[in-house]
Structures are given as C-alpha cells and as structure tokens.
Amino acid sequence: MTYIAKPKVNLPGQPRNALGLLQRDYEGSLSTLCAGCGHDSITAALVQALWEMSIAPEKLVKLSGIGCSSKTPAYFVQGAHGFNSVHGRMPSVATGAHAGNRELICIGVSGDGDSLSIGFGQFGHAIRRNLNMLYLIENNGVYGLTKGQFSASADPGSKPKKGEPNQMQSINPVATAIAMGASFVARSFSGDREQLVALIKAGISHPGCALLDVISPCVTFNDHEGSTKSYAYTRQHMHEAASADFVPPATAITAEYKEGEAITVKMHDGSSIVLTKADPEYDPTHRSAAVRYLEKHRDKGQIPTGLLFIDEDWPDMHGIAGTAKKPLKEFTFDELSPGAAALEKLQRDMR
Amino acid sequence: MPATQSRVNDFVLKIGTVNGTGSASANGMLMKALFRMGIPVSGKNLFPSNIQGLPTWYEIRANHGGYMSRAARVDVMVAMNAQTYQKDLAEVSPGGFLVYDSTWPRERALKRDDITILGVPLSKLCNENFSVARLRILMKNIAYVGAVAALLDLDLEVIRTLLEETFGNKPKLIEDNLKAIMLGYDYARANFTCPLPVRAEKMNTSGGHILIDGNTAIGLGCVYAGATVGAWYPITPSTSVMDNFKTFCDMYRTDPETGEKRYCIVQAEDELAAAGMVLGANWVGARAFTPTSGPGISLMSEFIGFAYYAEIPSVFIDIQRVGPSTGMPTRTQQCDLMLAAYASHGDTRHPILLPANPHECFEMAVKVFDLADRLQSPVFLLSDLDIGMNDWRVPELKWDESYRPDRGKVLGPAELDKIEKFKRYTDFDGDGIPFRTLPGEDPRGAYFVRGSGHNSAGGYTEDSIEYQNVMDRLLIKWETAKKLVPHAILTQADRPTHLGVIAFGSSDGAVMEARERLAKQGVHLDYLRLRAFPFGEEVDQFLRDHDTVFVVEQNRDAQMRSLLMLETDHGSNRLISILNYNGMPIPSECVVEGISHHMAAEAAA
Numbered sequence: 001m002t003y004i005a006k007p008k009v010n011l012p013g014q015p016r017n018a019l020g021l022l023q024r025d026y027e028g029s030l031s032t033l034c035a036g037c038g039h040d041s042i043t044a045a046l047v048q049a050l051w052e053m054s055i056a057p058e059k060l061v062k063l064s065g066i067g068c069s070s071k072t073p074a075y076f077v078q079g080a081h082g083f084n085s086v087h088g089r090m091p092s093v094a095t096g097a098h099a100g101n102r103e104l105i106c107i108g109v110s111g112d113g114d115s116l117s118i119g120f121g122q123f124g125h126a127i128r129r130n131l132n133m134l135y136l137i138e139n140n141g142v143y144g145l146t147k148g149q150f151s152a153s154a155d156p157g158s159k160p161k162k163g164e165p166n167q168m169q170s171i172n173p174v175a176t177a178i179a180m181g182a183s184f185v186a187r188s189f190s191g192d193r194e195q196l197v198a199l200i201k202a203g204i205s206h207p208g209c210a211l212l213d214v215i216s217p218c219v220t221f222n223d224h225e226g227s228t229k230s231y232a233y234t235r236q237h238m239h240e241a242a243s244a245d246f247v248p249p250a251t252a253i254t255a256e257y258k259e260g261e262a263i264t265v266k267m268h269d270g271s272s273i274v275l276t277k278a279d280p281e282y283d284p285t286h287r288s289a290a291v292r293y294l295e296k297h298r299d300k301g302q303i304p305t306g307l308l309f310i311d312e313d314w315p316d317m318h319g320i321a322g323t324a325k326k327p328l329k330e331f332t333f334d335e336l337s338p339g340a341a342a343l344e345k346l347q348r349d350m351r
Numbered sequence: 352m353p354a355t356q357s358r359v360n361d362f363v364l365k366i367g368t369v370n371g372t373g374s375a376s377a378n379g380m381l382m383k384a385l386f387r388m389g390i391p392v393s394g395k396n397l398f399p400s401n402i403q404g405l406p407t408w409y410e411i412r413a414n415h416g417g418y419m420s421r422a423a424r425v426d427v428m429v430a431m432n433a434q435t436y437q438k439d440l441a442e443v444s445p446g447g448f449l450v451y452d453s454t455w456p457r458e459r460a461l462k463r464d465d466i467t468i469l470g471v472p473l474s475k476l477c478n479e480n481f482s483v484a485r486l487r488i489l490m491k492n493i494a495y496v497g498a499v500a501a502l503l504d505l506d507l508e509v510i511r512t513l514l515e516e517t518f519g520n521k522p523k524l525i526e527d528n529l530k531a532i533m534l535g536y537d538y539a540r541a542n543f544t545c546p547l548p549v550r551a552e553k554m555n556t557s558g559g560h561i562l563i564d565g566n567t568a569i570g571l572g573c574v575y576a577g578a579t580v581g582a583w584y585p586i587t588p589s590t591s592v593m594d595n596f597k598t599f600c601d602m603y604r605t606d607p608e609t610g611e612k613r614y615c616i617v618q619a620e621d622e623l624a625a626a627g628m629v630l631g632a633n634w635v636g637a638r639a640f641t642p643t644s645g646p647g648i649s650l651m652s653e654f655i656g657f658a659y660y661a662e663i664p665s666v667f668i669d670i671q672r673v674g675p676s677t678g679m680p681t682r683t684q685q686c687d688l689m690l691a692a693y694a695s696h697g698d699t700r701h702p703i704l705l706p707a708n709p710h711e712c713f714e715m716a717v718k719v720f721d722l723a724d725r726l727q728s729p730v731f732l733l734s735d736l737d738i739g740m741n742d743w744r745v746p747e748l749k750w751d752e753s754y755r756p757d758r759g760k761v762l763g764p765a766e767l768d769k770i771e772k773f774k775r776y777t778d779f780d781g782d783g784i785p786f787r788t789l790p791g792e793d794p795r796g797a798y799f800v801r802g803s804g805h806n807s808a809g810g811y812t813e814d815s816i817e818y819q820n821v822m823d824r825l826l827i828k829w830e831t832a833k834k835l836v837p838h839a840i841l842t843q844a845d846r847p848t849h850l851g852v853i854a855f856g857s858s859d860g861a862v863m864e865a866r867e868r869l870a871k872q873g874v875h876l877d878y879l880r881l882r883a884f885p886f887g888e889e890v891d892q893f894l895r896d897h898d899t900v901f902v903v904e905q906n907r908d909a910q911m912r913s914l915l916m917l918e919t920d921h922g923s924n925r926l927i928s929i930l931n932y933n934g935m936p937i938p939s940e941c942v943v944e945g946i947s948h949h950m951a952a953e954a955a956a
Binding site for chain 2: 084
C-alpha cells in the first residue's frame with residue numbers, strides 16, 4: 001500500500017459526467033491493499049463505470065463481508081453509504097437494504113472465501129431471490145489476510161507458495177450460479193479493464209442479481225509459477241466467449257457488428273447490451289448451452305470470460321413479492337398504521 | 352361415592368387427545384364458551400413437537416377470582432386418548448371426575464375409588480349417526496364438547512352462536528357440529544346427574560376483555576409500529592408471529608386497487624441471514640424485525656454484536672422455548688435471558704423488554720421499535736411459548752391515535768445543511784447516542800458502517816484511545832437506556848414487610864395468586880414485576896428496601912437472579928430463587944411452596 005494520498009486538485013478541462021461530476025468524485029479513500037493487487041484494478045474499473053453511468057453517489061450503496069475484497073468498498077465513491085458487514089453475510093444485509101429501499105443501487109463486493117465458503121449459503125439465496133444487485137466476487141483462490149491458505153475456488157493441482165498442491169475440487173461460482181438459476185452471470189479478469197467496465201455497467205443495469213466473478217490475482221500469496229490464479233496463467237488461459245457492450249438508455253447503437261455475431265439484449269431501463277460472440281456456437285441466452293460451454297472449456301483448461309448467461313425477464317425479489325413501487329422506507333406512518341377504529345373492529349372477533 | 356366439593360366457576364378442565372384429530376377447535380370452543388359466559392378463564396395447550404399421532408392436552412382453568420396461572424390440579428379430565436389413559440386417570444385430583452369414550456372398555460385394573468368415572472360412548476354415538484368415515488372421527492371430538500357442556504352446565508346457546516360464527520356460510524357444517532354436540536349433551540343428561548358439583552355459572556367479568564395469544568398481539572403490534580420489513584426463519588414457537596404479521600399486512604397494507612404491498616416479508620435461508628436482513632433494512636431507514644426462538648438467537652449473535660457496535664437499530668423478538676440446544680420445542684421456559692442480555696463476543700449489552708401477557712405484547716411490540724430507533728441498538732422483545740401460543744383473557748387493546756413513532760436521531764439533507772461535517776459516532780448532547788444518516792438521501796451524510804474498530808467519525812481505527820472513546824460512550828448510552836425502558840411495576844403488600852418477590856413475564860399470574868394465598872398464611876410480600884433490562888433505579892430501591900427477595904423465574908440456573916447480582920450492588924445472600932423449569936407454565940403452587948419452605952427453614956434455624 002501507499003500512504004501518500006493523491007492531492008485533490010481539480011484541473012480545468014477535466015471531463016464531467018451528466019451530473020457534472022468528475023471521475024475523482026467517484027473515488028474513495030486510499031487503498032490499503034498490496035501494491036499490484038488485482039482488487040485495486042477492479043476498484044478503478046468500478047470508479048470509471050459508475051462515473052460514466054452518471055450514478056448519483058447517494059443513490060448507491062456498497063456492501064461487503066470480510067476479507068481483502070471486502071475492504072474495497074471504502075476505496076470507491078466516497079459519497080455513497082457503505083456497509084462492511086460480517087464474514088459471508090453481505091448478501092443478507094443487501095437483501096434487507098433493498099427490501100427497505102428498492103431505489104438504491106446495490107453493489108456487493110465479496111471474495112472467494114467470503115462467498116464460496118462461509119457465505120456459500122447466502123450467495124446461493126441472493127441468486128435464488130434474484131436480488132437486484134451487482135454481486136462482485138474478487139476471486140484469487142486464497143485467503144490473503146490470514147496469509148495464504150487455499151480457498152474453495154483453488155483449482156485442483158494449483159500450487160501454494162509453500163506446501164502441497166491443492167487436491168480438492170474447486171467451487172466455480174459461475175457454473176454454480178448458472179446451475180442455481182441466476183439471471184445474469186459473467187466472468188472477467190482484473191487485468192482486462194475494457195471488458196470489466198462493460199460488464200459492470202451491464203450488471204448494474206440488469207434488473208436482478210448480476211453475478212460478476214472477477215479473477216483478481218493475489219500478488220503476495222498466489223501469483224507464482226504453478227498457481228492457476230496468477231496474472232500470467234489467467235492471461236494465457238482466458239477465453240472470451242462473448243464481449244458485452246453496454247449502450248445507455250436513449251443512445252443509438254453506432255458500432256457495426258458482423259451479421260450473426262451480435263445479439264442485442266434490451267434492458268428494462270431502456271439501455272441495451274450488445275453481445276458480440278467470439279464463438280459462433282455460443283448462446284448466452286440459453287442456460288443449458290451456457291453450462292455445456294463452460295464444461296467443454298474446463299476440459300480444455302480454459303477460463304471462459306465475458307457475459308456467459310443472461311435472462312433479463314426473470315422477476316426480481318420485489319417483483320415476485322408484489323412490493324409497492326415506492327420504497328418502503330418512504331411510506332408515512334399514516335400509510336402504514338391501521339389506526340384505532342380498525343383495532344376496535346378487529347377485536348370484535350376476539351370476544 | 353367420593354366426596355366432591357362444590358366448585359362453581361373454580362375448576363380445571365383437562366382434555367387429553369391425539370395430535371392432529373381436530374381437537375384444537377373443540378377445546379377452543381369450550382374455552383370461549385366459558386369466556387362468553389363472563390367467567391375468567393385461561394387455556395394452556397400442552398402439545399408435542401409432532402404433526403400427527405402423539406398425545407396432546409389442553410388445560411382450561413375457570414376461576415371467579417381472576418387467577419389465570421396454571422393450577423396444579425385437575426377437576427374434570429376428558430381422557431380421549433387410550434394411550435395416555437392411565438396417566439390421565441392418575442392425574443385427576445381426589446373428588447374429581449373423569450370422562451372417557453366408553454365405546455371400548457378400559458382395563459379393569461385402571462380404576463380409582465376417590466374419583467367419579469363417567470363413560471360416554473362417543474365413537475359409538477358418532478358411528479351410528481354419521482355416515483362419512485372422516486366425519487365420524489372429527490365429530491367424536493365435538494361430541495365431548497356436548498357431554499362436557501351438560502356436565503359443567505355450559506350455555507348451549509353460547510355454543511350454538513360460536514358454531515355459527517365459526518362456520519358462517521357453511522350451514523351443513525353447523526348442522527353436523529350441532530348434531531354431534533347434542534349427541535354428547537343428551538347422553539350425559541340421560542345417564543348422569545347433570546350438572547356436576549363442579550360447574551360453571553354465568554358471571555359478568557368478560558366486558559372490556561378479549562381472548563388473544565401473544566404471538567397474534569406481537570404480529571399486530573409490529574403492523575401498528577409501522578414495521579415494513581420482516582425477515583425470519585421458521586421456528587417453533589415463534590412462527591405464528593410472522594404468520595400474524597402477514598395476515599394483518601394483507602388486511603391493512605395491501606392497496607385495494609393495485610394490489611401493491613406496503614411490506615416485504617423475506618423467509619430467509621437461516622437465522623443468520625434473517626438477522627442480516629433486519630440490519631440492512633433498518634440501516635436504510637425501514638423498520639424491520641425478526642421473530643425467532645432461542646436457537647435462532649444463538650445463530651444471530653454474530654449480527655447482534657455487530658448491531659451493538661455499529662449502532663444499528665434492530666428488533667429481535669424471542670419467543671422462548673425449553674433449552675438447551677433443541678430442547679423441547681413445544682414447551683415453555685424463560686431461559687434466554689442471559690443469552691439476550693449479553694449476546695455476542697466482546698463487551699456487549701442489549702436492552703430487553705419483558706411482556707407478561709398478550710396485552711403487553713402488543714404495547715411492547717410498538718415500544719421495542721421506538722427504543723431500537725432511539726437507542727440505535729439491538730433491542731429484544733422476550734416473550735415465551737406460554738404467552739405466545741396460548742389464548743389469554745386480557746383487557747382490550749387500545750390505540751392512541753396521537754402516537755407517532757420515535758425515529759431517534761436521524762439527520763436528513765436539511766439538517767446536514769446546518770452542520771460543517773457529519774461525524775457518525777460522536778455524541779453531541781451527552782446521552783451517549785450519536786446521530787445517524789440514511790442511505791439514498793445525501794452524499795454529505797455518507798459513512799462506512801463497520802464492525803471493525805472505528806473512531807468517533809466512523810473511520811477505521813486501531814488506535815487505543817479512539818477505540819476506547821467509542822466503547823466508553825456506549826456505556827453512557829446504556830445509562831440512557833435505563834431511563835427509557837419500561838419501569839418495573841411495584842405492588843405493595845397490605846402491610847409493611849421486609850419480604851419482597853421479583854418476577855417477570857409469564858410468571859406474573861402465579862406470583863399474583865401466590866401472594867394472596869401466602870398473605871392468608873401471614874406471609875406478606877411486596878412484589879416488583881420487572882418489565883425490562885437494564886434495570887432502572889426502582890429495582891435498586893426495591894432491593895435496598897427488602898431484607899429477603901424471592902426471585903421467581905422459569906429456568907434452572909436462576910438467570911434473572913444472576914442478572915440482578917451482576918447489574919446491581921446487591922449480594923447473593925438476600926436473593927432466594929424460586930424456580931420452575933420442567934417445561935410446563937409455572938403454577939402458583941410452585942411459588943407458594945417455595946416461599947413457605949424457605950420461611951419454615953428460616954424459622955427453624
């Protein structure tokens with residue numbers, strides 16, 4: 001980490017977004033993670049994506065559990081409320097927050113330890129409820145803060161810095177999420193800013209639980225020869241299945257796509273996601289095709305990235321529950337409490 | 352013939368049946384009939400942790416003096432379950448009566464000379480008069496209502512009205528039920544001297560009263576408090592809190608035109624998640640709660656400690672059942688007191704409200720949200736299975752239209768305009784409570800909620816002094832809580848006394864009755880009923896004013912006595928425990944015997 005804070009100087013001519021805010025306005029406090037940590041690149045991608053989308057800072061909430069990944073919500077969008085909860089329990093806090101105020105944009109930042117071990121249950125149930133949030137897993141295959149134990153996402157055969165290689169199966173959050181019925185599943189790499197920014201934007205626009213698994217190497221404990229979550233290994237083995245371009249609401253799609261390669265998914269807020277398939281055989285709108293594709297590439301030792309599955313029509317938690325459109329916290333007391341006459345009437349049946 | 356005392360409006364009727372045979376509605380009808388006859392009545396459902404097939408009992412106590420606790424006697428037993436016949440027979444008090452289904456003979460060995468045994472061929476009567484097999488089984492239970500009505504002189508018109516109300520637009524059901532009742536009624540009248548010396552007689556005490564269980568009252572209270580988010584994981588005996596919250600939300604919170612719901616109930620994946628949801632919703636400014644029981648509180652402890660330290664309003668409703676571990680899920684105890692008071696690792700302390708009956712459950716279900724918002728803290732509402740799942744006769748619930756929720760110290764954009772910089776964990780006015788802001792409103796109010804060490808501005812810290820400042824302020828807040836929680840209620844003895852008794856929650860009825868009985872024996876007791884933790888000044892005063900204080904509670908380890916010793920300066924030698932922890936609601940006999948025994952031992956010493 002560095003202890004030298006960047007000076008807050010607003011240079012004239014810096015670009016401003018639709019809210020008149022600078023990209024600097026979307027930054028947070030200084031990162032305390034190791035220099036070169038993949039997580040810091042993800043933070044930078046979040047800053048860029050949120051600024052470009054012109055999201056009002058106060059409309060955003062940032063939630064996390066425990067671990068290196070879970071420290072990062074402090075490092076972006078200072079003007080947003082943050083909630084660094086307990087280990088593996090970020091999804092439940094996000095569920096409550098979204099239940100109480102459905103207009104908030106929820107970003108949950110978790111890690112492989114936080115979501116695939118202690119929090120595996122809550123991870124699954126956020127997906128099951130299709131909670132409207134961006135669920136980021138900063139995936140490095142190890143526990144950093146406790147100095148390098150394997151996590152549940154460590155691949156069989158992956159070598160630690162010291163000791164024996166991992167011999168257990170890895171829990172793959174992407175495949176698990178698709179199998180559990182997730183409505184949006186993507187994978188990216190902290191070293192691929194362009195892809196990551198596009199997927200963050202698509203995930204935020206998605207009206208349900210958007211799972212974004214990001215391979216994010218741990219430079220201190222898992223970036224060596226023999227690790228399957230290192231920068232070098234990930235670059236060599238990643239394979240983009242479909243790139244996603246995010247097109248904001250009321251914007252014309254200007255890029256040209258080759259016939260048969262692109263699929264345009266219209267989102268409910270008026271934006272679009274244009275998927276460009278690197279692989280002609282791949283169809284991210286079909287769940288079974290997505291699972292087959294993932295398994296095929298796992299056999300080849302490849303790491304498919306990009307938007308891997310999307311179903312933008314599945315109703316979210318409030319859609320399923322039939323909750324009022326107005327955030328529940330906005331209802332006045334008179335709109336909620338039935339009053340004395342109702343209580344009197346109700347008790348007639350209790351006599 | 353055994354000598355039978357005349358017991359008019361002073362008896363216990365106990366019914367032993369098989370779980371899942373529809374006896375609950377029959378028993379409810381008997382209880383409500385007594386209530387409508389104007390007689391003070393209480394009912395205790397003693398049921399197994401089972402859906403169908405195991406023995407279950409229902410105890411109804413009618414008492415003209417208004418004593419509502421469990422009485423350790425049985426004047427009339429209706430023994431419908433062959434499997435428990437021997438036990439049920441043994442339990443009848445001398446001079447009492449036992450009614451059984453005489454369709455099949457009972458073993459000759461099973462008899463008693465000191466009670467009267469009345470056989471009614473209920474199955475035979477129903478088999479002869481109903482053709483549908485399923486009806487025969489259900490109506491057998493309704494038929495004993497008829498027999499009991501004749502024996503105890505219950506008002507048939509009241510029972511007919513109850514049936515009409517229950518089955519409203521199903522005239523065939525009313526007809527069948529009435530027929531079954533008359534089968535039992537007519538048989539009893541024809542074969543026995545009716546009514547028995549143990550019987551009911553119309554009174555006029557039910558005006559201004561209702562029959563309600565505590566979980567219904569809490570569910571209703573949460574609606575009246577303006578709670579919009581309920582998160583829970585099903586667990587006996589708290590499940591009906593959320594069932595009732597949903598029922599009342601459907602009634603009062605669903606837009607008649609659009610069908611939109613002004614509430615959100617989330618059935619969580621476990622209690623850990625339910626607690627997290629409560630924190631998340633309260634954090635954004637919605638009133639949220641979770642109902643659970645002891646095992647759930649164990650699981651929620653992680654988040655309870657978080658809410659204590661990060662100062663997030665949160666409401667935890669614990670309907671206590673018998674512990675430890677899974678314990679006896681359908682039996683009652685007051686065993687989560689210590690757990691609730693100090694839940695979670697590190698230095699933590701939480702306010703607790705202690706309702707004594709469903710009427711207080713309703714009031715405190717509103718109060719608990721105000722306290723949580725005001726104190727920015729987890730606050731417990733600690734009820735138990737006896738209060739929660741049994742129907743209690745209580746004064747009607749009242750609602751004050753001028754009530755407005757106390758949302759505590761919340762800064763919105765207008766208030767933020769007036770201050771230079773928002774500091775989340777700074778106390779400005781000496782009550783130990785800081786100001787909070789809500790997400791979604793203003794970037795100037797943004798802060799980072801964390802369970803890790805933080806300073807008075809909310810920033811991360813590992814600095815000893817900054818850490819300690821926050822922890823010490825939380826102690827000041829604890830002192831404020833003592834002034835805000837409901838105070839204990841003092842009932843003085845008829846004459847000055849150095850003896851006191853302390854109790855709380857569902858032990859109240861037993862203590863009230865025991866005091867009157869003990870006074871007749873010359874033992875006079877001042878009574879302090881605790882309604883909350885932390886203890887206010889009045890508790891300290893009571894302990895100072897009495898040489899000996901009996902502490903009545905329903906757990907093995909005297910948890911309230913321990914709390915009193917921990918949180919006040921009063922020593923153990925003056926606090927005498929009276930304990931009942933067998934899973935049955937505490938009877939007044941337990942208190943009378945416990946205190947008498949101590950007094951006798953003292954006198955002998």
